[in-house]
Amino acid sequence: MPRPFSLYLDLCRFLAAVLVVVSHIVPYGVIAAGSANWWLNLGRESVVLFFVLSGFVIAYTTERRKAGLRDYCIARATRIYSVALPLVLLAFALAAVLVLSGRANLGNYYQLAKPWLYLPLHLLFMGELWTISEPPPLLAPYWSLGYEVWYYVLFGAAFYLRGKRRIIVLGALLLLVGPKLWLLLPVWCAGVWLWHRQKTHAIARPLALFGWWATLALLAGFKMSGMDTSLRMFALSAWPLPDVPLKSADRFLADYLVCVLVVANFLCARSLGFIALLRIERPVRRLASYTFTLYLVHALVMRVWLVFHPDRTDLGGVALLVVLIIACTWIVGQLTEHRKAWWERVFVRLAARSQATAR
Template sequence: MAGGRTDAGGVLLDTAALSTAATAPAAARAGLDKPFSLYLDLVRIAAACAVVMAHFGYFRIFDDRQIARIADLGREAVIAFFVLSGFVIAYSAEQRKPTLREYVSARCARLYSVALPMLLLAFALAALAAGVLGTQVSDGYQLRKPWLYIPFHLLFLGELWGFVETPPWLLPYWSLNYEAWYYVLFGAVCYLKGRMRLLGAAVFALMGPKLWLLLPLWVSGVFLYRWQKTHRIGLCAARAGWSATLVLLAIWAWYDPEPALRKVALAAWPFSGMRMGSADRVLADYLVGMLVLANFACARHAGFGLLLRAARPIRVLSAHTFILYLSHSIVICACQALITFRRGDPAVLLGLALAIILAAAVLQPFTEVLQRRLRR
């Protein structure tokens, strides 16, 4: 959820790579034109907002009636981020042709420019709330050993094999534990030569079963990028297919088959001594991933030229999706620690939404400066 911007996820999506499609030669734009890149940015904005809405339910900001009425599409949004990430990394690798050194520099700078300050901020605020206010902090045991857990999370080890660890007040961080290792695997496969490519097998083995399960979703974005360069869908068929995917997503949200599919996945999980953790929704994830792939494939040829009129605000908003994705849970947890409010109160919902937006707007310039320095 995924240089430039994020997938969010990111899920960390390189929007700078997308925006260059508008000025690149026609041959380079064969796989990604500007209307489609703007559409992907809109998807990222919508997906980030869906995650925030889902956590309004998870953290019990919504009341029970609102939770029942408002579709929870947070997980579906993360799956869209995974597919987006694979797509854009494939685009960047082909069009920019970076060296291994440049690839590693760009990925690390983009990840750590947001993950590092958000991780330090989450630990600091959670420790302050626990120590001064006596707040009960989920995963608070980590606060007693920051010297161990902060490096642990900076290496994105929280979902490898038997680990199921999320930083305090940073619930969305779980997806970065997948995303970062998919970046490493892609770099090993695409940039290493000769016997050094065996490191790719070592990375794959290190990732463990949970990351293996969701890897096809990320890789599907890579294959979609390559497929849509050489295949075309007619305008009417593309628009009909795009509309159909939205209808199917609405039906999915209405009937919500995910809990039943989760039970099937848990029953089939062969590692009795290892929790599935965030991979327990894998069967639903695959179905949603197919909808996302179909939506993107159709959107590529659906003729969304009208988006060009709103290019600037779309780009500006999409630039904030990664910081919004990570920071909103810190804002929610901090507000819950400081203020007692009535669940579902419209004033509370509006105030919290504004606080989340303000935090993202304030933090975004700082992360951009940090990213440039990390690249250097």
């Protein structure tokens, strides 16, 4: 992959994480409701970008590394659990502290009453299967991992298995995950398609420049028009399975449109080159290396902050909250995303023990 294009994708990844943080400012109550503009509400679109990027990167890495299924599983487990495991445990611990200190009601964190049930549910990313809709306490953005991790599993089965075994395993997995994950699977698969498409097809530079700007303008128009809300309402009214509610997949029609814009934008960016980004390569790579941590940590910080700082008009307090999010992201990132080598060794040892036990 050309360095400028890889750098562009990293920049998009970090900006998308920032937009997710910004999109929670009003819903979480950091500032008063009624003060939001469309550009403060791009969180869902950012998750769509994450899904496309995820499919793209998985297709790229599996093709480049020529690894087997075992190495694929270790790599994916390292990437996900290095961040998810510590933060889920931290979320339960913080929720317990809030309840025990009398600052929160146990009813708000009912999962604390059955940790033996909910911890495995979250750590196995089963919170979005079929009719379930269960993010961990204080970690609402975790919902998207309930999609992405299963897409990793589905891709691994499709890529590494052969013959009847592949068909049986894929069929069983699709039956397990349920309709919500089926609906957003095309968005993730679009990233896989993008990887293969951009290798062999280029766009003339004038057309690529026009297309790049056009995708941004169309996204802005899409949000300003309120079409995303209209499509969400239509999807809810037309959904034919009332006993299987859409819940976190209720924006799938809008997600498809955003997915097309994201894929088109990336294709145009691939042909444009963006050589100038090489001048800021180090800071962009550094910031992007904290993306996953920022995506989850900010929710913890916001939720706990609002318990102790309920004032919605204190701009100084909001500024301090931003500083806290940055500081906590850096600290947690040092123990998670920036310690992947340690986590990888853990999963290599676990894989070796499992293999020895199987023998």
